[in-house]
Structure formats: C-alpha cells, structure tokens
Amino acid sequence: MDFQQLVYFIHSAELRSFTKAAERLFVSQTAISQQIFALECSLKVKLFNRTKRGVELTSAGKILYQEAKKIVELNYKAEEKMKQVALGYQGFINIGKSFYDIPFLPELLRTFKKKHPRIHINLNRDNLHKLNQDLENGLIDIAFTSRVGIEEIEGVAWRIIKKIPIYAILYKGHPLANRKSIFRSELANECIIAIDREESTTGYDEMIAHCLKSGFSPNICYESKYLEVVLLLIEAGFGVALLPGGFEKYGGKNLKFVPLENDYYVELVAAWMTDNSNPALELFLDDLSAYISVYKKTNRKP
Numbered sequence: 001m002d003f004q005q006l007v008y009f010i011h012s013a014e015l016r017s018f019t020k021a022a023e024r025l026f027v028s029q030t031a032i033s034q035q036i037f038a039l040e041c042s043l044k045v046k047l048f049n050r051t052k053r054g055v056e057l058t059s060a061g062k063i064l065y066q067e068a069k070k071i072v073e074l075n076y077k078a079e080e081k082m083k084q085v086a087l088g089y090q091g092f093i094n095i096g097k098s099f100y101d102i103p104f105l106p107e108l109l110r111t112f113k114k115k116h117p118r119i120h121i122n123l124n125r126d127n128l129h130k131l132n133q134d135l136e137n138g139l140i141d142i143a144f145t146s147r148v149g150i151e152e153i154e155g156v157a158w159r160i161i162k163k164i165p166i167y168a169i170l171y172k173g174h175p176l177a178n179r180k181s182i183f184r185s186e187l188a189n190e191c192i193i194a195i196d197r198e199e200s201t202t203g204y205d206e207m208i209a210h211c212l213k214s215g216f217s218p219n220i221c222y223e224s225k226y227l228e229v230v231l232l233l234i235e236a237g238f239g240v241a242l243l244p245g246g247f248e249k250y251g252g253k254n255l256k257f258v259p260l261e262n263d264y265y266v267e268l269v270a271a272w273m274t275d276n277s278n279p280a281l282e283l284f285l286d287d288l289s290a291y292i293s294v295y296k297k298t299n300r301k302p
Contacts, residue, residue, distance in 0.1 A: 001039060001043065003072070005036075005038065005042075006068040006071060006072055007025070008021065008025065008035045008036060009036060009047065009065070010065065010068055010069060010072060011025060012032060012048070013065045015054075016053070016055055017054040017055065018032045018033055018036070018054075019054075020054075045060040046060065047061035047064060081282060090118040091118075091120070091279060091280045092121070092280060093119060093120075093121055093141050093278065093280040094124075094141050094142075095123045095124070095141065095142055095143075095284075096125075096126055096131045096134055096142070096143040097123070097124075097125055097126075097145070098126070098145045100144070100145070100164070100244065100246065101246045102144050102161065102268070103295065104291045104294075104295050105144070108287060108291045109123070112284060112287050115283075115287070116283060119280050119283070127199040128145055128146055128148075128202050128203065129149070129198075129200075132150060135150075135271060136156075138273070141276055141278050141284070142272045142281060142285075144270055145269060145271060146202055146266055146267065146268065146269070147266075147268075148202040148206060148267075149202045150271045153273075155273055155274050155275055156271055156272070156273055157271070157273075157274050159269060159270050159288075159292055160267050160268070160269050161268045161292055161295070162267075162295070162296075163266070163268075164246060164266045165263070166243070166259075166260050166264060166265070167245050167260065168182055168187060168240055168241070168242060168258045168259075169231070169234050169240060169241040169242075169243055169251070169255060169256070169257055170234065170255070170256045170258060171234055171235060171236075171240075171255065171256070172253075172254045172255065172256050173237070173254075174240065174256070177258065180258075181258060181260065181261045182258055183214070183260065183261045184210065184260050185215055185216065187218075187240060187242070188211075188215070188216035189219075190219065191219055191221040191238065191239030191240070192218045192221060192239055192241065193222045193224075193230050193233050193238060193239040193241045194207065194223050194242075195223070195224070195225065195227065196224055196225040198225065203243075203244075203266070206266075207242050211242075221239050227247060230243075231251045231255060235251070235252050242260070
C-alpha cells in the first residue's frame with residue numbers, strides 16, 4: 001500500500017466511479033483500476049463492489065476510506081508545513097498570557113523567533129476571563145492561562161504545563177508565618193486580600209468555593225487587580241491572601257509563603273482553538289510541545 005494508491009482509492013470512493021476519478025486526476029481509467037486492484041491484493045480484502053452505475057464501497061472499503069482520508073490529510077499538512085519552513089513563512093501569531101509565570105516562555109519565544117524571523121509575535125497580558133473570550137473569538141491564537149473556564153469553550157484544545165499549589169501569603173510577623181504548612185480552615189477569621197474578581201473571575205470564585213468547602217465564608221476586606229498592591233497590603237499587615245505559588249519573586253522580604261495542607265492545585269495550560277487555520281500557530285505548537293516535554297522531565301518530582 002502506497003500513498004498514490006490511497007489517493008486513487010479516495011477519489012474513486014467519493015465519485016463512485018473509476019472513470020470519473022481518472023478524469024479528476026488526469027490519468028487513465030486503466031491506471032486507476034490497476035492501482036485499486038493492487039491495493040486490494042496488498043490488503044487481501046475487497047474494497048469495492050462493481051455495479052451497473054459504478055462502484056460502491058464494501059464494509060472493509062468504508063473503514064479504509066476513513067483512515068485513508070486521515071493519512072492523506074496529514075501528508076498534505078506535513079508537505080505544506082515543510083514548504084513554509086523552507087521558504088521562511090511570513091505572518092503573525094497573537095499570544096495571550098495571564099499573570100501566571102511561564103518559566104520557559106522567554107526561551108521559547110527566542111527560539112521561535114530565531115527559526116521564523118519573518119513571523120511577527122504579538123504578546124499581550126490580560127485577565128483570565130478576557131483571555132478565554134479572546135481565544136474563543138479568534139482574537140488570539142494561543143493563551144497561557146488557567147484550565148478553569150477553558151474546558152467550557154467549545155472546540156478548544158490544551159496542554160497542561162504545570163500544576164501550581166495554593167499558598168497562604170502572610171506577613172512575617174503573623175502567628176502562622178513560620179509553619180511548614182497550614183490548613184485553609186485556620187484562616188477562617190482572617191482578613192482576606194484578593195485579586196479583583198474582574199481580573200481573575202475563575203480564581204476569585206475558586207477561592208471562595210474552596211473556603212466554603214473548608215467550612216467558612218472568607219472575609220474579603222481588600223481587593224486589587226494589581227498583584228503588587230495585594231502583596232504590599234499583606235506586607236503592611238492588612239491581611240492575608242490565598243494565591244497560587246510562583247509569586248515569591250514579586251514579594252518583599254517581609255512576606256512568607258506557606259503551602260496549604262490537602263488543598264487543590266491550579267493547572268496552568270496552553271490553550272488554542274482546534275479550527276484555527278493560522279499556519280504560524282502550527283509552527284509555534286511544534287516548538288511549544290518540545291519545551292513542555294523538557295520542562296516536565298526536568299521538573300519531575302522524585
């Protein structure tokens with residue numbers, strides 16, 4: 001079984017005629033018939049039933065048709081991608097990211113730009129809700145965001161980059177600051193400082209939901225859309241925050257990041273729409289996949 005045989009087979013199946021398939025492909029009917037016969041001999045199954053009106057697929061033929069379509073489509077995509085690489089594809093890719101840290105993103109962008117200098121990269125930061133909207137509406141090609149909310153978008157695909165534990169962020173003079181870990185329920189009487197709901201709708205709602213599961217309704221005293229402001233208020237002793245890890249480098253020396261015991265994780269993902277036809281996205285996903293694989297191997301827990 002070779003690629004040309006599959007092409008002849010697909011056209012014959014769709015047109016239900018060797019003659020019409022030959023006309024479409026600009027070859028002789030004899031060539032079509034011979035290749036179909038060779039394909040049947042190779043697979044040791046009958047693919048077509050001959051009728052007065054043409055040909056019809058057998059049960060085996062119907063199965064092969066579905067698989068052959070996939071093979072031919074993948075081959076054409078691979079050829080097109082290689083042409084783009086060889087010619088130096090010129091285009092753009094729109095990337096959106098949340099406030100979550102992507103450790104390998106700078107190196108990924110640098111590598112991608114070096115390989116594809118004619119592709120312009122647009123990188124923007126936005127809140128989780130806006131990222132989801134922009135992704136669904138085709139305003140961005142790929143989003144680095146939280147998995148929460150992404151699953152509700154029809155036609156979306158994603159890859160998990162990492163799982164981020166939740167921390168209680170405390171002023172160093174807080175009674176719980178020197179603990180190795182604490183339970184969320186121990187913060188029931190604390191003043192909570194939160195990232196504004198408009199900035200992180202899913203994160204805000206998740207925080208409240210998990211507090212309720214722990215037996216209390218959080219006393220949210222302050223909100224800000226800026227992480228720096230939240231950390232500053234904590235350092236000033238105004239309250240505590242419940243946020244995913246990774247923000248330690250933004251905090252001052254007077255802050256303590258204490259992991260929560262038996263709590264949930266935020267899953268950081270790269271998400272894109274499956275019907276996105278931007279060739280630059282496919283090229284970017286190839287590089288992204290390699291970086292995610294390396295990152296997971298080097299950050300695997302013992």
